[in-house]
Amino acid sequence: MQLHNHSIPLMFVGQGVRTRLVGINGSQRTAHRLAELGFVPGVEVSVVADSGSALMVTVGNTRMALGYPLAQALLVAIPEKGSSR
Amino acid sequence: MTTVEMFINQAPFRYPSPIETELSHLAELFAQTPALAVYPPRWLAIQALEGDESLLNDIRELGGPAVAAALDASLERLHEIYGDDLDVALVDQRYRFVHTIAAQAVRRPVEAPVTLSDRIDRVVTHRWLGIPIFLAVMWVVFKLTTDVAAPFVDWLDGVLSGPVSRWTVALLAMVGADGGWVESLLVDGVIAGVGGVLAFVPVLLSLYFALALLEDSGYMARAAFVMDRLMRTLGLHGKSFLPMIVGFGCSVPAIYATRTLDSRRDRILTGLLVPFMSCSARLPVYVLIAMVFFPTSAGQVIFGLYLTGIVVAVGMGALLRQTLFRRQPQAPFVLELPPYRMPTLRGVWRQMWERTSSFVRKAGTIILATSIVVWLLLAIPIGEGSFAETPVDQSAFAAVANAATPVFAPLGFGRWETSGALVTGLIAKEVVVGTLMQVYGSAAEESSTPGDEPATLADDLTSIVNGFGEAIGAALRALPGIVGINLVHAEEEPVVEGLAAAIRTGFAASSGGHSTLAALAFMVFVLLYTPCVAALAANRHEFGTSWMLVSLLGQFAIAWLAAFVVFQGGVLLGMQG
Numbered sequence: 001m002q003l004h005n006h007s008i009p010l011m012f013v014g015q016g017v018r019t020r021l022v023g024i025n026g027s028q029r030t031a032h033r034l035a036e037l038g039f040v041p042g043v044e045v046s047v048v049a050d051s052g053s054a055l056m057v058t059v060g061n062t063r064m065a066l067g068y069p070l071a072q073a074l075l076v077a078i079p080e081k082g083s084s085r
Numbered sequence: 086m087t088t089v090e091m092f093i094n095q096a097p098f099r100y101p102s103p104i105e106t107e108l109s110h111l112a113e114l115f116a117q118t119p120a121l122a123v124y125p126p127r128w129l130a131i132q133a134l135e136g137d138e139s140l141l142n143d144i145r146e147l148g149g150p151a152v153a154a155a156l157d158a159s160l161e162r163l164h165e166i167y168g169d170d171l172d173v174a175l176v177d178q179r180y181r182f183v184h185t186i187a188a189q190a191v192r193r194p195v196e197a198p199v200t201l202s203d204r205i206d207r208v209v210t211h212r213w214l215g216i217p218i219f220l221a222v223m224w225v226v227f228k229l230t231t232d233v234a235a236p237f238v239d240w241l242d243g244v245l246s247g248p249v250s251r252w253t254v255a256l257l258a259m260v261g262a263d264g265g266w267v268e269s270l271l272v273d274g275v276i277a278g279v280g281g282v283l284a285f286v287p288v289l290l291s292l293y294f295a296l297a298l299l300e301d302s303g304y305m306a307r308a309a310f311v312m313d314r315l316m317r318t319l320g321l322h323g324k325s326f327l328p329m330i331v332g333f334g335c336s337v338p339a340i341y342a343t344r345t346l347d348s349r350r351d352r353i354l355t356g357l358l359v360p361f362m363s364c365s366a367r368l369p370v371y372v373l374i375a376m377v378f379f380p381t382s383a384g385q386v387i388f389g390l391y392l393t394g395i396v397v398a399v400g401m402g403a404l405l406r407q408t409l410f411r412r413q414p415q416a417p418f419v420l421e422l423p424p425y426r427m428p429t430l431r432g433v434w435r436q437m438w439e440r441t442s443s444f445v446r447k448a449g450t451i452i453l454a455t456s457i458v459v460w461l462l463l464a465i466p467i468g469e470g471s472f473a474e475t476p477v478d479q480s481a482f483a484a485v486a487n488a489a490t491p492v493f494a495p496l497g498f499g500r501w502e503t504s505g506a507l508v509t510g511l512i513a514k515e516v517v518v519g520t521l522m523q524v525y526g527s528a529a530e531e532s533s534t535p536g537d538e539p540a541t542l543a544d545d546l547t548s549i550v551n552g553f554g555e556a557i558g559a560a561l562r563a564l565p566g567i568v569g570i571n572l573v574h575a576e577e578e579p580v581v582e583g584l585a586a587a588i589r590t591g592f593a594a595s596s597g598g599h600s601t602l603a604a605l606a607f608m609v610f611v612l613l614y615t616p617c618v619a620a621l622a623a624n625r626h627e628f629g630t631s632w633m634l635v636s637l638l639g640q641f642a643i644a645w646l647a648a649f650v651v652f653q654g655g656v657l658l659g660m661q662g
Contacts, residue, residue, distance in 0.1 A: 054313045
């Protein structure tokens with residue numbers, strides 16, 4: 001997996017910020033599992049809540065709870081204001 | 086449906102060309118290999134490219150060296166293009182296809198509005214408010230199952246021990262079989278035992294009503310998210326919380342519900358902790374004992390017991406994680422959260438009906454059988470007396486139960502009545518109530534005046550209907566009490582006075598005067614001790630005999646220790662009771 005410029009783990013984005021998924025940084029197993037749940041590159045992801053050990057995220061139209069380690073593995077970019085994909 | 090199919094037919098789903106080339110190549114090859122005929126060829130090709138290990142093994146073993154070589158060559162060619170991300174690329178392509186269809190079929194506002202689900206989630210899953218809100222919800226649930234259901238329990242109990250018993254005797258008199266051991270079997274055995282348990286159906290209906298509301302509304306999945314941090318102290322994550330909640334209904338489906346967890350370690354650990362979640366079969370025991378000893382604060386005592394179960398589970402989880410499960414890491418936590426929905430009456434009713442009817446079926450089989458066995462043991466004289474005319478303390482039941490009694494003496498309830506009830510409770514926890522009713526019921530009869538007033542069928546029916554109306558009134562008056570406003574002070578004593586007095590006398594005698602402490606220790610013991618045979622069978626089925634034995638022996642030891650601490654600790658601290 002190559003490193004993306006300007007991408008940060010979803011974990012550090014903060015609540016309510018709209019982001020776009022650019023890649024998954026983890027084992028192939030993890031990457032596959034997350035992709036099957038809808039975490040595919042380009043999809044819009046945002047954090048709704050933080051329980052202190054897991055994030056509640058919106059991905060497309062679904063809502064997921066993700067443990068911190070998985071939230072670390074998701075690399076996202078914050079689109080500049082006004083720009084679309 | 087037809088429009089969708091037509092659309093798909095016009096634009097068949099295809100992967101991008103390098104993948105598609107390899108897919109059709111492999112699919113063709115698999116189709117020509119008879120050993121792989123059980124699998125649809127294209128599906129098998131997709132699974133192979135996505136790296137499904139067990140299917141890859143099948144292809145290599147069943148397909149022979151030529152197929153294996155072709156597969157490796159395909160994988161090699163794609164690896165050059167996609168690197169390690171081939172499987173993600175395949176999944177991505179499927180999502181792209183779905184989005185293309187959705188984009189043409191679904192109209193969406195440009196700026197996604199903040200939905201009601203979002204607004205609810207902001208409060209309910211708040212980092213600090215989440216757990217207090219969850220506890221408040223659970224508090225309402227338990228007030229509902231105790232205070233609101235109690236008038237109906239009294240009503241059913243009255244109907245079963247009054248009119249139904251009288252009718253049975255009257256029917257027996259018609260065939261000339263009254264006054265003998267048949268009457269005793271039906272009235273003291275079947276009606277007292279099975280009826281005593283059936284009287285708690287209102288409690289279960291309200292518990293299942295509350296659980297169904299929580300599940301169908303979508304809150305339950307949020308609770309799993311909120312509780313994730315707490316579950317980590319058990320060495321588990323939020324997903325294990327769902328079997329735990331099911332465990333408040335019954336341990337058996339809860340143990341089977343552990344199948345949804347991702348690793349064997351999580352399944353076993355959750356399965357071992359589930360029985361500490363107080364199941365609904367234990368609720369009738371608490372209701373009976375708490376109403377006798379804590380008539381004004383039964384709800385609080387019962388809520389405390391549920392919390393005790395959770396606290397013990399937390400302790401055991403931490404202990405097991407440090408010892409038996411030390412070297413095993415946990416699987417990552419992923420859980421889909423459905424949007425909030427208004428529960429439908431039909432959905433809620435179906436859940437209530439399915440769960441309650443399985444309880445009633447159990448009352449008709451296992452509980453009926455144990456009631457008859459207990460009655461037989463009570464009827465057989467060991468000392469003085471003749472069959473079915475035996476004083477209870479001279480019966481075979483007393484003799485058998487006495488053997489187990491010394492074990493319970495340090496806990497404050499070393500009497501044959503209670504130890505006998507605990508032993509029969511291994512068959513099903515609610516049987517503890519049935520047995521207590523049978524053994525104390527006969528003692529109560531002597532002290533209370535027998536209902537000899539000549540009641541006609543019409544009188545009985547009117548009193549049943551009137552009693553039901555009064556129960557509804559009492560339940561409605563109890564509703565404001567759920568949120569802490571107590572409109573009704575000094576509730577009337579709900580349990581039949583003779584029975585309550587007999588139970589009080591029994592506990593006072595076994596505890597040297599500390600009957601309240603002994604009652605508390607008894608409830609703690611019932612909360613924690615060895616799960617019923619059905620739960621043990623489920624445990625063995627899912628995790629094997631050795632884990633079942635861990636559960637069986639471990640829980641008995643924990644229950645004994647906890648009850649010992651409650652009783653002896655209370656006595657040491659000089660608590661009155």
